[in-house]
Amino acid sequence: MAILSNYVKLLTRRKNVQHRTARGLILVGFVLLLILASPRSASAYVDPGSGAMIWQILAAACLSSLFYVRKVVRWVRQMFAPQSKLDPLAGHSPSEN
Numbered sequence: 001m002a003i004l005s006n007y008v009k010l011l012t013r014r015k016n017v018q019h020r021t022a023r024g025l026i027l028v029g030f031v032l033l034l035i036l037a038s039p040r041s042a043s044a045y046v047d048p049g050s051g052a053m054i055w056q057i058l059a060a061a062c063l064s065s066l067f068y069v070r071k072v073v074r075w076v077r078q079m080f081a082p083q084s085k086l087d088p089l090a091g092h093s094p095s096e097n
Helices: 002-037 048-080
Strands: none
């Protein structure tokens, strides 16, 4: 019976830690939202072309990262794939030479 009560105490302690962590993250998110949503005076001029250029840079970075990740995933799969005994260039096994 003591083992069960210790287990229950452990579970309740974990839930309290998870609850406090979740509350902390929500609070930090709310504070960041308030900071970003508060009005500030603009000290410089930003023309519409700059905004379009920023969007283009972000889109290009996202798309190029997808191609890079695809290449890395393919390389990892190839490293862990079982090696076939066929020569990929010749199309036949090495013992047939």
